[in-house]
Every structure is written in structure tokens, then in C-alpha cells.
Amino acid sequence: MALALLPLLRLEAYFLHVILIIFMWATLASSINIIAGFAGYVNFGHVAFFGIGAYTTAILMRDFRLSPFLMTPVAGLMAAVIGALVGYPALRLRGAYFVIATIGLAYIFETITFNLHWLTGGGVGISVPLPPYPMLVVKTLFYYAMLILMLVEILTIYWIANTKIGLFLHSIREDEDAAEASGVNTTKYKMLAFIVSTFFAGTAGGLYSYYMSYIDPPTVFTLAMTVTMLLMMVLGGKGTILGPIIGASILTLASEAITHFVVSELNIVLYGALLIVVILFLPQGILGILRQRFPRLRRILR
Amino acid sequence: MGITVESMLQAVISGFLLGGLYALMVFGLQIMYGVMKVINVAHTAYIILGGYLTYWIFELYGIDPFVSLAVTMPILFALGYITQMFALNPIVRAPMITSLLVMFGIGSIIEGVSTYLWTADYRSVAPRYAGTPLLTIGGLTFPTTRVAGFLGSILILAALHLFLVKTKLGKAIRAASQDIDAAQVMGVNVTRVYAFTCGIAIATAASAGAIVSMIFAIYPAMRGIFTGKLFCICALGGMGSIRGAFAAAMILGLAESLTGAIVTLQWSPIVAYLLLIITLLVKPSGLFGR
Amino acid sequence: MQAIIIVLVIAVAGLGIGTYYFATLPPPVVKEIRIGASLCLTGAYAESGLMYRQAYDMWVEDVNAKGGLLGRPVRIIVYDDKSDPTTSVSLYEKLITVDKVDLILSPYSSAIVFATSSVAEKYGYLFLNSGGTSLDIHTRGYKNIFMVFPGIAQVYSVGFFEFLDTLPSDKKPKTMAFICEDTLFPVQCIMDGAKVEAEKRGYKVVFTERYVKGTTDLSPLIAKIKASAADVLVGGGYFPDSVLIVKTCKELDYNPKAIWCPVGPSMPDFGGTLKKDAMYVWCGVHFHKASAYGKPFADKFNARWGREPSYHAAVGYAACEILERAIKETGTTDNKKLRDFVAKGEFKTVVGPLKWDERGVPAPAMVTIQWQMANGKLTDVVVWPEAAATHKPIYPMPTWKER
Numbered sequence: 001m002a003l004a005l006l007p008l009l010r011l012e013a014y015f016l017h018v019i020l021i022i023f024m025w026a027t028l029a030s031s032i033n034i035i036a037g038f039a040g041y042v043n044f045g046h047v048a049f050f051g052i053g054a055y056t057t058a059i060l061m062r063d064f065r066l067s068p069f070l071m072t073p074v075a076g077l078m079a080a081v082i083g084a085l086v087g088y089p090a091l092r093l094r095g096a097y098f099v100i101a102t103i104g105l106a107y108i109f110e111t112i113t114f115n116l117h118w119l120t121g122g123g124v125g126i127s128v129p130l131p132p133y134p135m136l137v138v139k140t141l142f143y144y145a146m147l148i149l150m151l152v153e154i155l156t157i158y159w160i161a162n163t164k165i166g167l168f169l170h171s172i173r174e175d176e177d178a179a180e181a182s183g184v185n186t187t188k189y190k191m192l193a194f195i196v197s198t199f200f201a202g203t204a205g206g207l208y209s210y211y212m213s214y215i216d217p218p219t220v221f222t223l224a225m226t227v228t229m230l231l232m233m234v235l236g237g238k239g240t241i242l243g244p245i246i247g248a249s250i251l252t253l254a255s256e257a258i259t260h261f262v263v264s265e266l267n268i269v270l271y272g273a274l275l276i277v278v279i280l281f282l283p284q285g286i287l288g289i290l291r292q293r294f295p296r297l298r299r300i301l302r
Numbered sequence: 303m304g305i306t307v308e309s310m311l312q313a314v315i316s317g318f319l320l321g322g323l324y325a326l327m328v329f330g331l332q333i334m335y336g337v338m339k340v341i342n343v344a345h346t347a348y349i350i351l352g353g354y355l356t357y358w359i360f361e362l363y364g365i366d367p368f369v370s371l372a373v374t375m376p377i378l379f380a381l382g383y384i385t386q387m388f389a390l391n392p393i394v395r396a397p398m399i400t401s402l403l404v405m406f407g408i409g410s411i412i413e414g415v416s417t418y419l420w421t422a423d424y425r426s427v428a429p430r431y432a433g434t435p436l437l438t439i440g441g442l443t444f445p446t447t448r449v450a451g452f453l454g455s456i457l458i459l460a461a462l463h464l465f466l467v468k469t470k471l472g473k474a475i476r477a478a479s480q481d482i483d484a485a486q487v488m489g490v491n492v493t494r495v496y497a498f499t500c501g502i503a504i505a506t507a508a509s510a511g512a513i514v515s516m517i518f519a520i521y522p523a524m525r526g527i528f529t530g531k532l533f534c535i536c537a538l539g540g541m542g543s544i545r546g547a548f549a550a551a552m553i554l555g556l557a558e559s560l561t562g563a564i565v566t567l568q569w570s571p572i573v574a575y576l577l578l579i580i581t582l583l584v585k586p587s588g589l590f591g592r
Numbered sequence: 593m594q595a596i597i598i599v600l601v602i603a604v605a606g607l608g609i610g611t612y613y614f615a616t617l618p619p620p621v622v623k624e625i626r627i628g629a630s631l632c633l634t635g636a637y638a639e640s641g642l643m644y645r646q647a648y649d650m651w652v653e654d655v656n657a658k659g660g661l662l663g664r665p666v667r668i669i670v671y672d673d674k675s676d677p678t679t680s681v682s683l684y685e686k687l688i689t690v691d692k693v694d695l696i697l698s699p700y701s702s703a704i705v706f707a708t709s710s711v712a713e714k715y716g717y718l719f720l721n722s723g724g725t726s727l728d729i730h731t732r733g734y735k736n737i738f739m740v741f742p743g744i745a746q747v748y749s750v751g752f753f754e755f756l757d758t759l760p761s762d763k764k765p766k767t768m769a770f771i772c773e774d775t776l777f778p779v780q781c782i783m784d785g786a787k788v789e790a791e792k793r794g795y796k797v798v799f800t801e802r803y804v805k806g807t808t809d810l811s812p813l814i815a816k817i818k819a820s821a822a823d824v825l826v827g828g829g830y831f832p833d834s835v836l837i838v839k840t841c842k843e844l845d846y847n848p849k850a851i852w853c854p855v856g857p858s859m860p861d862f863g864g865t866l867k868k869d870a871m872y873v874w875c876g877v878h879f880h881k882a883s884a885y886g887k888p889f890a891d892k893f894n895a896r897w898g899r900e901p902s903y904h905a906a907v908g909y910a911a912c913e914i915l916e917r918a919i920k921e922t923g924t925t926d927n928k929k930l931r932d933f934v935a936k937g938e939f940k941t942v943v944g945p946l947k948w949d950e951r952g953v954p955a956p957a958m959v960t961i962q963w964q965m966a967n968g969k970l971t972d973v974v975v976w977p978e979a980a981a982t983h984k985p986i987y988p989m990p991t992w993k994e995r
Contacts, residue, residue, distance in 0.1 A: 017685070017689070036399070042399045089583055090582070093582060097537070097582070099341060099398065100533050100537045100541070101582050103343075103529070103533050104575050107529075107571070107575065111572050112572070114568060114804055115568050115572070122802070123773070123774030123775045123804060123805050124775055124776045125707070127710065127732075130710055130714060135715060213681075213711075214677060214706070216677060216678070216703075218676075223529070227406050230399070231403065234403070266414060268411075269410070269415060270414075271410055271414075272406075272408065272409070272413075273407065275407030275410065276407035276411075279403045280389075280404065306819050309815060312815050316811060417634060421634050424808070424832040443844050445843050517809070519808045519836065520808070523806075524806070527806070562812030562813070563816060566801055567801065567810075567812050567813050568802065568803060
């Protein structure tokens with residue numbers, strides 16, 4: 001509510017930019033949360049679907065001049081379809097094998113994107129035509145677009161968490177064989193989680209390419225992005241609804257602060273150090289800790 | 303388009319030599335998974351670091367890369383030991399995602415430090431025998447650095463194999479990998495064994511790095527390229543199986559080289575992933591996996 | 593322990609919020625003129641990035657020594673984009689919206705210029721493109737970009753082909769191979785430029801392939817080219833790959849009659865890295881240290897930094913010269929007024945006279961160089977066109993074994 005009114009405060013473009021980026025990461029972190037946090041399948045190639053969405057809108061805009069705002073759900077669908085195709089064989093694997101299989105995913109799509117240069121521009125990338133409105137209007141448009149996307153996703157996750165789907169995913173995460181034995185159709189629910197997660201990742205990607213007005217394969221298919229999403233998820237609290245959003249907010253702000261004050265290679269060192277510190281000392285995430293300390297607030301802190 | 307018997311044979315030779323190098327690179331990954339069940343996504347970062355150390359020693363003192371292994375391997379052994387003791391041992395019982403993210407963090411730190419120390423410019427080590435063919439039979443060339451790389455890999459792998467089979471520590475490592483609790487009962491100090499294993503794994507990364515710095519040019523962000531390939535090899539060969547890793551490495555080297563020769567260089571990474579996909583669909587545990 | 597971590601993390605987040613607060617304050621009332629740019633200080637194109645940096649720095653020193661511009665000191669803020677287009681885009685956004693620079697200078701490489709020029713266009717900033725020669729940069733209908741190079745990517749190799757035209761037909765090469773890095777400039781220079789020139793003249797193209805940026809092993813490619821027995825190898829992208837190409841040719845004992853690479857051989861370090869192996873390699877350049885416009889600049893640069901400038905330093909400096917004159921003559925740092933002034937004008941620069949068509953593209957005036965031993969020193973000399981040449985071209989090149 002407050003968020004929706006923010007742009008009306010005539011703030012600087014940069015401010016809008018950062019908050020909109022927070023929304024994007026919140027969407028991404030939440031999307032990976034569905035498959036990794038709720039279902040326990042850590043998809044290390046998740047960024048591939050972000051990239052697929054990004055390229056979908058970029059190509060549609062370049063060749064057919066179709067407005068990405070309208071095409072974003074199409075990007076999401078594209079990612080979801082490929083997600084289904086990839087997910088079906090991949091989800092049959094467990095543990096380490098699933099991880100290894102998915103690590104390869106981002107690289108596979110990156111290589112395909114490089115090679116199909118008649119479609120994707122290869123290493124040259126795609127320069128998406130600029131929106132024909134003044135800068136502040138554009139930023140505001142994207143702000144609302146990302147905000148809406150994030151809200152839609154939160155509602156979806158809320159729905160999942162509170163219905164039996166959430167319960168089944170939880171059981172799959174805890175002990176898949178037992179769940180299977182109890183009659184849960186694990187394949188169906190795993191696939192559902194996977195497809196929903198890739199849909200949202202793709203949609204976020206679709207908006208991103210238009211916003212940045214330029215993409216190339218290494219940017220949108222980088223493993224580091226998946227790791228960032230996972231970090232945000234863990235920092236906030238995996239398997240929760242609000243967790244990834246908290247994680248995304250903190251981490252994006254921290255990253256902006258670091259870029260402002262430390263402009264050099266130390267950037268990536270700090271990032272790595274942060275990753276290690278969070279993982280080693282805060283595995284339950286902030287929400288997890290808060291829930292422990294304030295049991296009475298559990299109902300709100302989901 | 304230039305597909306002759308000669309170019310095919312050259313591709314086979316190159317592929318073979320490359321496969322040996324891949325085997326050396328992947329060895330460390332395999333040990334760490336086999337013994338500690340850790341998927342070390344930072345392994346390639348250590349390899350590049352090893353390459354940089356070799357480069358440094360070569361540029362400062364002019365010492366041949368193979369000779370400087372006597373220094374770089376112990377340094378990286380120590381690094382591996384420390385990594386295990388402080389970063390991985392504390393989370394031994396945690397779920398896999400934990401060690402994955404921790405190692406990714408360490409990889410990022412290594413990359414950042416490398417960029418700071420050596421910048422992102424491409425570096426390569428060029429001893430006098432680099433850039434010249436060792437032998438030329440007919441029109442087929444055997445580049446010296448690659449042959450050296452291949453022989454180096456075989457030597458190190460053989461040495462490690464002997465270590466694991468013949469020495470007491472080696473046997474302790476194998477015991478710990480088979481059954482950690484039984485090993486502990488038998489008096490094996492698992493913490494030390496793990497640290498040692500990690501040390502060995504990273505030491506092999508040093509040797510791989512030295513060879514990589516001679517054959518290719520290195521830069522900090524390069525680890526991404528190798529990570530994908532190495533994991534494909536692991537999947538193809540079966541996680542934790544040394545024999546499988548070796549076979550898979552050779553297969554990948556040959557497949558890449560032949561694809562490069564027949565089709566085009568740009569598609570050769572896809573070969574690795576195709577093999578990965580086929581493996582996962584047909585036999586997920588890999589060629590020699592358990 | 594956990595409490596400490598949480599406090600730390602929240603503190604960092606607080607820092608982030610604090611940063612916005614400071615970022616959204618108006619800039620301090622300092623009279624300086626702030627100019628921003630991102631350069632490839634690290635990464636694949638770092639070799640050239642440093643040249644630009646030194647050129648920009650040298651210009652700022654000169655200008656400030658003379659009292660600045662419009663009575664105000666000049667300050668250049670340079671960030672490192674690590675040779676990555678997306679990083680560069682966000683850095684320019686930051687320069688314009690957070691650092692609130694008055695003006696911007698160009699980054700390097702067509703790919704990066706292509707991406708960041710959109711940012712400049714969005715915000716209405718004048719963009720003197722001294723970083724990329726691909727025509728594509730200028731065919732999008734943007735109004736604010738002007739190319740500070742006397743020659744687009746597609747014409748780099750024309751000099752070399754004109755030389756080949758002068759050979760008697762039994763000495764001419766018959767077959768050619770073309771390879772390039774898969775990014776904007778190399779593709780336009782080699783595939784849309786050199787290959788097209790070759791086909792126009794009836795040479796047989798026996799091999800064409802692109803390779804991914806960052807590839808450090810080209811032996812499969814060169815092996816195939818060797819098998820195709822191409823007479824001439826044209827290819828590359830930037831500095832590291834040109835070095836790699838020459839090294840690999842030697843390693844595989846492939847002996848074409850000529851090797852032509854863009855960019856790489858124009859840098860003094862090409863000879864420094866390859867030593868004797870650099871001999872006989874060809875390149876097309878916009879600037880040469882021995883030319884009439886270039887010599888004073890080259891001497892000054894050498895005196896300041898202790899090494900010869902490549903054409904990158906020259907065009908970077910030329911862009912600064914243009915900016916300087918525009919600011920002085922319009923009496924303002926307003927981007928729109930500067931842009932209009934530049935569009936109509938003709939400028940004398942260290943790379944020769946420049947003026948632009950409505951796309952921002954100037955008329956071509958490039959020379960071709962070759963690495964040779966001149967006065968006992970290994971260096972690049974101008975061999976074409978004849979009017980500008982100081983040495984005769986050497987063709988064909990001796991085999992590796994013969995040297």
C-alpha cells in the first residue's frame with residue numbers, strides 16, 4: 001500500500017531503480033524458494049529460466065515490436081514450458097545428482113544462446129529498443145510492473161503454503177520416500193512446484209531485459225545469480241513466505257552500499273564472505289531466528 | 303570444409319591429450335565427493351589460483367612450471383587443509399546446500415583476491431618449450447605443452463593411486479569414505495583424515511592449474527568455463543569413482559575435440575552437456591557410479 | 593553470536609539506506625566540471641582500456657594546468673566495467689543519476705558502446721564515441737552519438753586488400769580463412785567487412801568461424817584452417833586473441849602467406865609479448881605515431897607515460913579535444929547545446945580532421961601497418977596507402993621454420 005504510493009513522492013530515479021530491483025530479486029528469491037525451500041530440491045540452474053524469459057521478450061520486441069509489458073507473461077510461459085520439459089527427467093534425480101544436473105542447466109542454455117546467433121544475436125547480444133517515454137515515467141512503469149509481479153507471486157505462494165500443496169511439498173522435502181509411501185503423488189507436486197518457480201523466474205527475466213535495454217548470454221545465464229537467489233532465500237528463511245523478500249531487501253541494499261563504498265575487486269570478496277557468514281551462522285535465516293525468539297509472533301512471521 | 307583424415311587424426315590426438323588434463327582437474331573433485339560427500343564448486347577457482355601461483359613464480363624467478371610444482375602443491379595442500387578444517391568440518395552434518403553455498407563463497411573470494419593480485423588480464427606461462435611442437439609425424443603435431451600436461455596428469459594420478467592403496471593414511475582415507483562411523487570406531491581420526499583429503503584434492507588442483515596456465519591463458523573469471531565441464535565429467539563417470547572420472551574425462555576430451563574438428567568449436571561445450579543429459583536419462587549414477 | 597551477525601547485517605542494510613539519502617541530495621556547490629566514464633580497466637579488453645585512461649588523465653592534467661574550462665577545474669571519474677557491457681550500463685546509470693556528472697566520455701569496445709549509448713540517449717547526454725567503430729551503433733536513429741574514429745569497423749581491412757590488388761595475379765593469394773570473436777566489433781570488422789571485401793575481389797573463402805569471447809584455446813580452429821591450406825588468415829577481435837592466434841599458428845606450424853588481425857597488432861605490447869613472432873602481421877589503424885597529426889601527440893604521450901600510444905589513446909584524446917573546443921566555444925556544459933555544436937562542426941584532432949553525417953559517422957581515413965624490423969627495432973610501420981607509407985610491405989611472410 002505504502003509501496004504503491006512511493007513513486008508519487010517524486011523521488012529520484014535512482015531510488016526507484018533500487019527499490020524496483022529489490023522487487024525483482026524478491027520475485028526471484030521467492031521463485032527459487034518454491035522448489036528449493038518448500039520442496040527441498042535445490043535447483044542450481046534456476047537462472048537459466050530467468051535468462052529464457054529475458055531473451056523471449058528481447059526477441060519479441062526486436063523482431064515484432066511487441067510491448068514487453070504485455071509479453072512478460074509470455075516470457076513466463078516460455079520459461080515454464082521449458083521448465084516442464086527439463087523438470088520431468090531432472091526431478092527423478094535425488095540429492096547430489098539433482099544438483100549436478102542443474103548446475104549444467106545454465107551453462108547449457110548459455111551455450112545454446114551463443115550458438116543460435118541468427119536468433120539470439122550470439123555473443124553480440126540484443127539491444128532492446130528504448131521505451132518512447134521520458135525517463136521518470138519509464139522508471140515508474142517498471143516500478144509498478146515489478147511490484148505487481150512480486151505481489152502476484154506472494155499471493156500464489158501464500159495459496160500454496162496454506163493448501164495441501166504446501167503440505168505435500170513439505171513432506172517431500174522431509175522424507176520423499178515416506179511421502180510416496182503415504183500415497184502422495186510426489187511427481188505431480190514436484191512438477192507443479194518446478195513449473196510455478198520457473199514461470200515466475202521467466203517473468204522477472206522478461207521485464208529485466210526491457211528495463212536494461214541490453215542483454216547478452218553471460219549476463220543472464222550466470223551461476224552467480226542463482227547463488228544470490230539462494231543466499232537471499234536462506235538469509236531470510238527458506239520455506240517461508242516472507243523470508244525471501246526480507247533476504248532480497250537486505251542483500252540488495254547491502255550490495256548497493258558495498259558498490260558505493262568499495263569500488264574494486266573487493267566487491268566480490270565481500271560477497272563471498274557474506275555468503276559464507278550467512279550460511280555458517282544463520283542457516284535458519286532471519287525469520288527462523290525471529291520465530292524462535294518470539295514464538296507468539298509465529299502466525300505473522302510466515 | 304577441411305575434414306581430412308589428417309585433421310581427424312590431429313583431433314584425436316588433441317582430444318586424447320586434453321582428456322588427460324581434464325582427468326587431472328576432476329580428480330580433486332572426485333576425492334572430495336567420494337570421501338566427504340562435498341560437491342566442491344570452488345575447485346576450479348583453486349585450479350586457476352594454482353595457475354596464478356605458477357605464473358608468479360615463473361615471472362619472478364624464472365622457474366619452470368613443472369619444477370615449481372614442488373612449491374605450489376604444498377601451498378595449495380595447506381590451503382585445502384585449512385579450508386576443510388575451518389569451513390567444511392563445522393558443517394559436516396549439514397544438508398548439501400550448505401556446503402555448496404559455502405564453497406561457492408570461497409570460490410568468489412579466491413576469484414576476487416586473484417583479480418586484485420593479478421588483475422583480470424590474461425596471463426600465460428611460456429617456458430621455452432611452449433609454443434613448439436614436440437614431435438611432428440607427417441603433418442600431425444604433438445604440442446609440447448599438451449604432451450607434458452598429459453604425462454604430468456598420468457604421473458600424478460598414478461602417484462595418488464599408489465598413495466591411496468599402499469600407505470596407511472591412504473587406507474584411512476578410503477576407510478573413512480566407505481563408512482565414517484566404522485572408521486572412527488577403528489581409531490581413525492576422521493577430522494584429520496578429512497582435512498588431509500581436502501589438502502590432497504586442492505594440491506592436485508595446483509598441478510592442474512600449472513598445466514592450464516601453460517596451455518591456455520588464464521584469467522580469474524575463467525573458472526566458470528571449467529566448472530560446467532568438470533561437473534559433466536563427474537556425472538558421466540559417476541560421482542566418487544576415480545576410474546569413472548578418468549574414463550569420462552577422456553571421452554569428453556575426445557568428443558570436444560572431434561566436434562570442434564567436424565562441426566565447429568562453438569558447439570563443443572554442448573557435447574559435454576549432451577553427454578550429461580544422456581547419462582542422466584539412461585544411467586543417472588554414471589558409467590562407474592555406485 | 594547469531595545476534596551479532598543479525599546486527600551486522602542490519603547495519604549494512606542501514607548503510608544502504610543511508611547511501612540513498614546521500615545519493616538523493618543535490619550535488620555540492622563545487623564549481624568543478626565533472627566528466628564520467630567507465631573503462632575496461634580489467635578483463636579481456638584491459639590492454640586498450642588502460643590506453644584510454646592514460647589519454648583521459650593526460651588531457652585533464654593539461655586542461656587544469658591551463659586553468660580548467662570556463663574557469664572551472666575539470667575532474668574525470670572513471671569506473672572499471674571489467675570489459676562487460678552490462679556492468680558498464682549500470683555504471684553509466686550511476687554516473688548520471690547518482691554522481692550527477694555534467695558530461696560523459698566513451699567506454700571501450702563496440703559491444704559496450706552499443707549498450708551504453710542507449711543510456712546516454714535516454715538521458716540526453718552527448719556521447720562522443722571513441723570506443724567502438726561498428727556501424728550498428730549509429731543506425732538506431734540516436735541523435736547524440738558521434739564516432740571519433742576516421743573509419744568504421746567494416747573498412748579496417750580495405751587497405752590490406754588494396755595492397756593485394758597491386759600484386760601480379762600469379763603472386764596473389766587464392767584462398768582465405770576468416771575467424772573472429774563473437775562480439776559486435778569483430779563480427780562487423782571481419783565478417784561484414786573483410787570477408788565481404790574478399791568476396792568482392794573473387795578470393796575463395798575456405799573457412800569461416802566465430803569463437804566465444806574468452807576462449808583461450810584456438811587450436812582446433814587453426815588446425816582446421818591449416819588443413820584447408822588457406823593462403824591468408826584474417827581474424828581476431830582484440831588484443832588477447834590476436835596474440836593467441838599468432839602463437840597457435842606457430843605451435844601448429846601453420847604458415848599462411850599473411851596474417852591480418854584487427855586491434856591487437858596496433859598495440860605496442862603486441863611486439864612486447866610476441867617478440868620476433870609478431871613480425872609480418874598486418875593491421876588496420878586510425879592513427880600512427882609517425883604520422884603528421886600523430887607525432888606530436890605520440891611524443892607527448894611517451895614523455896608523460898613512458899610508452900608509445902596506440903590508436904585507442906589517440907581517439908580517446910581526440911574526443912577530449914572535441915569536448916574541450918565545444919565547451920570553450922559554446923561557453924556552456926549543457927549537453928544539448930554541445931551536441932548541436934558538434935553536429936555542425938569540423939574538428940582538427942590528433943587522428944586528423946573529423947566531421948559527421950546525420951548518423952554520426954565520419955569519412956574514412958585509415959592506414960595499414962605491418963610489424964617489421966625498422967632501424968634494428970621491432971615495431972609497426974605504415975605500409976599502405978603509398979602516400980603515407982614509410983616502408984614497403986613484406987609479402988608473403990616467411991615460414992616459422994625459416995625465421
